[in-house]
Structure formats: structure tokens, C-alpha cells
Amino acid sequence: SYELTQPPSVSVSPGQTARITCSGDALPKQYAYWYQQKPGQAPVLVIYKDSERPSGIPERFSGSSSGTTVTLTISGVQAEDEADYYCQSADSSGTFVVFGGGTKLTVL
Amino acid sequence: QVQLQESGPGLVKPSQTLSLTCTVSGGSISSGSYYWSWIRQPAGKGLEWIGRIYTSGSTNYNPSLKSRVTISVDTSKNQFSLKLSSVTAADTAVYYCARTQHSGSYYSDYWGQGTLVTVSS
Numbered sequence: 001s002y003e004l005t006q007p008p009s010v011s012v013s014p015g016q017t018a019r020i021t022c023s024g025d026a027l028p029k030q031y032a033y034w035y036q037q038k039p040g041q042a043p044v045l046v047i048y049k050d051s052e053r054p055s056g057i058p059e060r061f062s063g064s065s066s067g068t069t070v071t072l073t074i075s076g077v078q079a080e081d082e083a084d085y086y087c088q089s090a091d092s093s094g095t096f097v098v099f100g101g102g103t104k105l106t107v108l
Numbered sequence: 109q110v111q112l113q114e115s116g117p118g119l120v121k122p123s124q125t126l127s128l129t130c131t132v133s134g135g136s137i138s139s140g141s142y143y144w145s146w147i148r149q150p151a152g153k154g155l156e157w158i159g160r161i162y163t164s165g166s167t168n169y170n171p172s173l174k175s176r177v178t179i180s181v182d183t184s185k186n187q188f189s190l191k192l193s194s195v196t197a198a199d200t201a202v203y204y205c206a207r208t209q210h211s212g213s214y215y216s217d218y219w220g221q222g223t224l225v226t227v228s229s
Contacts, residue, residue, distance in 0.1 A: 033215040043204075102155070
């Protein structure tokens with residue numbers, strides 16, 4: 001079955017830039033989406049179609065894509081950004097949704 | 109503003125069928141080109157896509173769960189539902205319902221708050 005691979009954890013100090021990667025063989029063909037999930041809450045969409053930002057999401061959140069890897073970048077990280085982040089895409093047919101394993105962002 | 113709310117038993121016995129309903133408010137489940145999805149998350153683990161339905165009744169399921177999953181929609185009640193049969197302890201999780209769009213690929217822009225379902229005798 002198709003898998004998306006994320007690092008389990010990323011740590012940054014406040015004000016620095018956090019980069020979270022997600023790798024998958026079908027990513028050159030399928031868009032990626034990113035969700036932020038804080039403890040006890042439902043996921044929130046922060047990036048769609050690789051690099052688009054939904055309304056209400058701060059400009060410090062951005063996304064990019066290169067080959068089989070997509071990256072979520074959080075510039076000027078704030079304490080409130082501490083959360084789990086999940087990438088999501090689809091298999092090569094575009095039919096079946098797949099989530100990455102999640103990355104815990106720790107703000108030191 | 110669309111809102112989704114999951115409801116159903118919080119405790120299910122092993123080998124029985126888990127049944128959940130998602131009630132959509134703030135808009136008609138039939139309006140727009142939206143799909144309606146179920147996603148689950150075991151405690152301390154990641155998200156797992158279960159499946160989705162279009163208001164026409166067309167469905168797609170996670171291949172790993174397909175033999176046990178049924179998703180249906182009731183447009184008259186603005187609800188869609190999940191049934192998962194032959195459950196085991198591995199099906200214990202928080203279950204989320206979500207509105208799903210297809211723009212480039214499928215993604216969920218509105219989520220319910222989630223409901224914990226425990227499988228135990």
C-alpha cells in the first residue's frame with residue numbers, strides 16, 4: 001500500500017524557521033495537503049494543493065514541492081504553532097487518500 | 109459556516125458493528141460538489157482515512173477496511189453514516205467526520221470534533 005513518510009519530530013526555537021518534510025512516490029503526480037492538530041482537537045487544514053493557504057491561516061505557513069518530497073515551512077515559529085502536523089495526498093490513481101505518520105513540532 | 113457533529117455509541121463489543129452518524133449544519137449536504145468522509149485516529153497515533161461518499165451515493169473505501177465498511181447518506185436528514193462490522197480492539201479510536209473537496213485531489217476542509225469509540229467487552 002502507498003505510504004507518505006514524515007519525520008517523527010522537529011524542534012525549533014521561537015522565531016526560527018521550521019521545515020517539515022513529507023515523501024512519497026506519487027507526490028510528483030498528486031497534490032499534497034497539510035493539517036495542524038493540537039491536543040484534543042480536530043485537524044485544521046493549513047496548506048492545500050501543495051502551496052495554497054486557506055483563508056485565516058497566518059502567512060508564516062507556506063508549502064512547497066520538489067519531486068517526491070513536499071515541505072511545510074513555518075517562518076518565525078510561535079509557541080502556539082506547537083502541534084502535530086500531518087501531510088495528506090492520494091495514491092497514483094488519485095482515488096485513495098493517504099496520511100503521513102505525522103510530525104510533532106516542538107517549540108523550545 | 110458548515111459544522112459537523114458525530115454521534116453514536118461510545119462503547120461497542122468485539123465482533124459487533126460500530127455505527128456512527130454525522131449531522132451537517134450550516135448548509136445542505138446536497139449542495140455543491142462536496143464529498144463526505146470518515147477518518148479515524150487511535151490514541152497517540154496518526155490519522156487513517158476510512159472512506160468517503162458523494163451525495164449521489166458513490167463511495168470509495170480504504171482498501172484495508174473495505175470488506176467491513178459501509179458509508180451511506182441521508183440527504184433528507186442532512187446526515188451521513190458509518191458502519192464498521194466485526195470490530196476488534198484495534199478499531200478503538202477517535203472517529204472524525206469531515207467535508208471533503210476535490211480540487212486537484214481530495215482534501216477535507218471542515219471536520220467534526222471527533223467521537224471516541226472504544227471496543228471492549
